[in-house]
Amino acid sequence: MFEGIKGPGDAPSVDGAALRVAIVHARWNTELITPLVEGARKKLLEGGVKESNIVIQSVPGSWELPIACQRLFAASQVQASSAPSGDLLGGLGRSSTPVPGSTSSASAGPFDAIIAVGVLIKGDTVHFEHIAESVSRGLMRIQLDFGVPVIFGLLTVLNEDQAKKRAGLTADGHNHGEDWGNAAVEMGVKRKQ
Numbered sequence: 001m002f003e004g005i006k007g008p009g010d011a012p013s014v015d016g017a018a019l020r021v022a023i024v025h026a027r028w029n030t031e032l033i034t035p036l037v038e039g040a041r042k043k044l045l046e047g048g049v050k051e052s053n054i055v056i057q058s059v060p061g062s063w064e065l066p067i068a069c070q071r072l073f074a075a076s077q078v079q080a081s082s083a084p085s086g087d088l089l090g091g092l093g094r095s096s097t098p099v100p101g102s103t104s105s106a107s108a109g110p111f112d113a114i115i116a117v118g119v120l121i122k123g124d125t126v127h128f129e130h131i132a133e134s135v136s137r138g139l140m141r142i143q144l145d146f147g148v149p150v151i152f153g154l155l156t157v158l159n160e161d162q163a164k165k166r167a168g169l170t171a172d173g174h175n176h177g178e179d180w181g182n183a184a185v186e187m188g189v190k191r192k193q
């Protein structure tokens, strides 16, 4: 998948046992979202993050990712001592998610990292550009305003083939969700230091 010198490099060995991580994913392009979320979750678990400390929530589309990440993190801070099980997003939208093994029951404590996952596929209008630009800026703003790593899991691709490759659905593909999971563990540990 990565040609030449491009690629994330080897993830440093870090212990995610004390981390609490949220994965917020869009439901648009679910066939691509599901493997990406599963790839991220797999690497969180391999990095030592406890299953009970991984919260997965869904929103309609990528446009809703920034507000969902912001509300989820803010709620995790406020409710850190008595986090309710169930949808921490409040009325933001269905917390049901098609990703198997996902959960909306939450342990306590503020999140150490959030992975925002969406897939934007270019159409024949400029809708793609507007969403991609605004969501990218929004996610960057959250991580700087709140001081919480927001891993950029927004695939912005020109066609379905590019998306399938980056979701690890082709023989020559690589699941970028795995890189996002590794990044969340590393940045979450760094945030606690």
Ligand SMILES: O=c1[nH]c(NC[C@H](O)[C@H](O)[C@H](O)CO)c([N+](=O)[O-])c(=O)[nH]1
Pocket: 026, 028, 029, 060, 061, 062, 063, 064, 118, 119, 120, 121, 123, 127, 131
């Ligand atoms: O996540 C996506 N949302 C998309 N649109 C929905 C958008 O994110 C919002 O959910 C919607 O506009 C309602 O706010 C997409 N397209 O329109 O192509 C897309 O490709 N991916």
